[in-house]
Amino acid sequence: xxxxxxxxxxxxINLPFKYRCKCGSREFDxxxxxxxxxxxxxxxxxxxxxxxxxxxxxxxVDAGNLKxxxxxxxxxxxxxxxxxxxxxxxxxxxxxxxxxxxxx
Amino acid sequence: xxxxxxxxxxxxxxxxxxxxxxxxxxxxxMSEAALxxxxxxxxxxxxxxxxxxxxxxxxENSVGPINKLAGVLGLEGKTVLRVENTSGSGGAGIFVGYLxxxxxYADKVLxxxxxxxxxxxxxxxxxxxxxxxxxxxxxxxxTLPSYAALLANWYFRKYNPPKDSLAHVAIKNHYHGSLNxxxxxxxxxxxxxxxxxxxxxxxxxxxxxxxxxxxxASVLLxxxxxxxxxxxxxxxxxxxxxxxxSFVVHERDELDRxxxxxxxxxxxxxxxxxxxxxxxxxxxxxxxxxxxxxxxxNMGFFKRGEGWRGAMEKITWLDGExxxxxxxxxxxxxxPIGATGVAQxxxxxxxxxxxxxxxxxxKNVSRALSMSMGGFGQNAYTIIYExxx
Ligand SMILES: [Zn+2]
Numbered sequence: 001x002x003x004x005x006x007x008x009x010x011x012x013i014n015l016p017f018k019y020r021c022k023c024g025s026r027e028f029d030x031x032x033x034x035x036x037x038x039x040x041x042x043x044x045x046x047x048x049x050x051x052x053x054x055x056x057x058x059x060x061v062d063a064g065n066l067k068x069x070x071x072x073x074x075x076x077x078x079x080x081x082x083x084x085x086x087x088x089x090x091x092x093x094x095x096x097x098x099x100x101x102x103x104x
Numbered sequence: 105x106x107x108x109x110x111x112x113x114x115x116x117x118x119x120x121x122x123x124x125x126x127x128x129x130x131x132x133x134m135s136e137a138a139l140x141x142x143x144x145x146x147x148x149x150x151x152x153x154x155x156x157x158x159x160x161x162x163x164e165n166s167v168g169p170i171n172k173l174a175g176v177l178g179l180e181g182k183t184v185l186r187v188e189n190t191s192g193s194g195g196a197g198i199f200v201g202y203l204x205x206x207x208x209y210a211d212k213v214l215x216x217x218x219x220x221x222x223x224x225x226x227x228x229x230x231x232x233x234x235x236x237x238x239x240x241x242x243x244x245x246x247t248l249p250s251y252a253a254l255l256a257n258w259y260f261r262k263y264n265p266p267k268d269s270l271a272h273v274a275i276k277n278h279y280h281g282s283l284n285x286x287x288x289x290x291x292x293x294x295x296x297x298x299x300x301x302x303x304x305x306x307x308x309x310x311x312x313x314x315x316x317x318x319x320x321a322s323v324l325l326x327x328x329x330x331x332x333x334x335x336x337x338x339x340x341x342x343x344x345x346x347x348x349x350s351f352v353v354h355e356r357d358e359l360d361r362x363x364x365x366x367x368x369x370x371x372x373x374x375x376x377x378x379x380x381x382x383x384x385x386x387x388x389x390x391x392x393x394x395x396x397x398x399x400x401x402n403m404g405f406f407k408r409g410e411g412w413r414g415a416m417e418k419i420t421w422l423d424g425e426x427x428x429x430x431x432x433x434x435x436x437x438x439x440p441i442g443a444t445g446v447a448q449x450x451x452x453x454x455x456x457x458x459x460x461x462x463x464x465x466x467k468n469v470s471r472a473l474s475m476s477m478g479g480f481g482q483n484a485y486t487i488i489y490e491x492x493x
Contacts, residue, residue, distance in 0.1 A: 015240075016238060016239075016240040016352060040258065040359075041254045041255070041257045041258035041261075041359055042254070042257055043250055043253035043254045043257055043305045043306050043307075044305065044306045045245065045246075045247075045250045045253070045304075045305040046302070046303055046304060046305060046306075047226075047230070047249070047304045047305070048245050048247075049227070049230050049231055049234055049245055049247055050227050050228075050230070050231055052245035056245045058244055058245070058246055058250060058254070059254075060254060060258070060354060060359065067354045067355070067356075068354055069240075069241060069244060069246065069254075069353065069354040070244070071244045071245065078257070078261055089243065090240070090243070091243050091244060092240070092244070
């Protein structure tokens with residue numbers, strides 16, 4: 001589950017949260033959401049910032065009404081379904097669901 | 105040209121060599137670039153100094169860097185300020201100087217950009233630069249170079265360009281840089297060397313990225329009427345437009361959409377009353393090779409998915425139809441952050457006046473464009489230049 005911000009005026013889902021939505025509204029609801037999406041881009045980072053393991057897997061997940069950059073728990077091909085969860089400190093972690101083969 | 109504004113021109117420009125300057129501080133480097141622009145005219149009295157630099161607080165534990173610069177340049181009783189827009193600080197600095205002259209507030213404005221980076225290690229630099237990202241991105245361990253890698257991964261899947269298309273951007277910019285005596289890395293590279301270089305973040309290699317550099321650059325701006333008393337070849341600034349994109353990169357419609365870049369170019373061209381076909385030369389923000397390709401597409405000079413043709417088909421080489429980054433770009437010239445946008449204007453100034461030496465574009469350059477952006481296109485400034493003679 002991931003805690004997201006939903007704009008009361010335009011329905012846009014914001015993560016990270018905003019003080020003022022793109023539509024100008026300042027009124028939001030906060031909800032816990034199950035987020036599952038498709039991995040649309042990924043990279044394996046070898047030269048990582050201080051304090052981070054190398055290599056580090058990150059990916060961009062497209063969940064339709066929301067896109068999120070996540071740290072991937074394990075390697076997965078583009079096209080794979082990813083479940084997004086929030087780890088300690090709010091860090092977004094992507095768990096590859098059933099592994100599909102690339103391009104299938 | 106916005107009707108109520110005065111015409112503004114660059115009268116002179118300066119630049120330190122980019123590279124590793126041991127023993128020189130940001131203040132030394134910015135002063136050197138400033139004096140080069142000012143030395144053309146003895147005891148010139150300027151009205152205003154605009155300084156662009158990102159993070160001397162972190163690099164040198166120095167605050168108020170532009171007040172210090174005014175001090176060592178003997179500028180008292182003047183208007184002095186600092187402008188900051190991360191890696192696009194230089195473009196934003198020129199915007200402020202341009203408006204000051206265009207509005208009539210000042211007649212002569214010196215814009216200086218600079219950064220002193222090499223006193224910190226690569227690791228410390230990565231840490232400092234990651235500070236410009238949103239905490240939600242930084243906490244993942246993502247840096248700007250890894251965003252470029254994500255974009256490259258996405259671009260290759262979507263458009264399937266030739267495998268060596270990024271290498272050709274690097275080869276071109278290193279070729280240009282090899283002809284620029286002020287470039288950080290004045291060395292040509294081969295396809296083999298490119299593919300032998302280490303992977304930083306898949307699929308990008310060390311050879312895809314700009315080095316870490318020290319350096320500074322400057323331009324002296326004047327109202328055009330007055331500029332003719334100082335040079336018979338003023339370079340007119342026809343428009344400067346800044347536009348933002350979403351700050352958090354994952355909020356963008358698609359990874360290769362850089363709306364801030366696209367909007368700033370579109371509006372700058374329309375203010376200048378020019379079309380893309382009128383532009384003879386471009387300096388842009390190739391922090392990584394993939395960005396040169398994607399920026400050219402977002403600027404509308406290539407269709408989406410076809411920007412790679414620029415370097416591969418020799419269109420963007422200095423003897424091509426649309427030379428891009430004749431200076432060597434960030435890739436080969438280097439990227440002392442606050443200096444970069446001003447150094448782009450320095451390059452355009454030389455190219456238009458045909459003073460670029462061995463790297464002089466083959467074609468006549470009478471109209472040019474530079475684009476200086478912060479971060480991953482979060483805040484982009486486009487400048488349009490026209491020959492004033
Ligand atoms: Zn809204």
